[in-house]
Amino acid sequence: MTTTRVPQEERTRAMRQRLMDATVELLVEKGFGGTTTTLVSERAGVSRGAQLHHFPTKNDLVVAAVGHLTAIRGSDLEAAAAKLPAGRGRTEAVMQMLGDHFASPVFTAALELWVAARTDPGLHEAVAPLEQHVGRETHRLTVELLGVDEAQPGVRELVQATLDLVRGLGLANTLGDDARRRRRILTEWARTLDAALHPADPQGEDG
């Protein structure tokens, strides 16, 4: 076994990363109420002392995890978007990709934070602006992926409706696996959206 000298800054960064990952995992497994600083340091393999030095309270940990989660959500979406097919069937592929994203553990962790933030002003202050940022970025990405023009009447609202629909499907999914129902609904919504967004083109091609 060889020992590599890792700069202090790099080790600190890696440790904070492990603490954030552990926090997100515990939010998914045990919910906001069941996530404790003790469990996080155990899961991350970080000493209590080191953990308390970086994040003295549960709120410090959770607020940092909100930012971490926002970054994961953004990169997950961008990675999924890069794999989408072009042309025919693209609208449906975009819908299913969004549906899968909002049914993933990162959505579940975010849901725990939203609901906790609703009645916790300190957490709300951290969650609300990042959530608005994620919302705007997801909207921008969806418009781009669908290749639609928001200057056309109704287009902006239909994109927003799509994102609220997948958010609702994500919430339904947390009470039980809902994948088959979700896929059927999104297939039909893709068909309806194509008819509404591209009325002159019944095949729903983007060009």
Next chain:
Amino acid sequence: MTTTRVPQEERTRAMRQRLMDATVELLVEKGFGGTTTTLVSERAGVSRGAQLHHFPTKNDLVVAAVGHLTAIRGSDLEAAAAKLPAGRGRTEAVMQMLGDHFASPVFTAALELWVAARTDPGLHEAVAPLEQHVGRETHRLTVELLGVDEAQPGVRELVQATLDLVRGLGLANTLGDDARRRRRILTEWARTLDAALHPADPQGEDG
């Protein structure tokens, strides 16, 4: 002041009702984590002893509140449905009614219970079947209010999509008042739904 003899059974029923109402109010104000049996008995004006006799633990109280909340949600929806206009504009009125229902405090209380139930098997056992029941009833009511035929291809999925959309809008609303955005989205959704459900009738009349 006259004293009226109220039968014991009736007094017990009224006390349980006050405890349930207090539980739902506290779920909205303080969230699941902040709702304690002490706060519930204070809010309901019921002695600790009487409260503990009827509901020994927080879970007993909350599980009973799930049933209470289900009944309130059903009767709120039926009452709102009875006020809807007929003919032109009905689809939009149905959409706005559903949107308002899913943005109301009863939805917020239900959301707290769903999220808590996700990581609490005892609560999940109580919440999941009642939530399925509410889901089926809301679906049935929406089909009836829209006057659509689920035997037609795609209709069932579009009704489900509508309910997932208003659920998603309800969730968005808990992080900040979202009424204007919600109304705009539902106006556009109603237009799209009318075009998809009544393709031969551009005015969206039900008859």
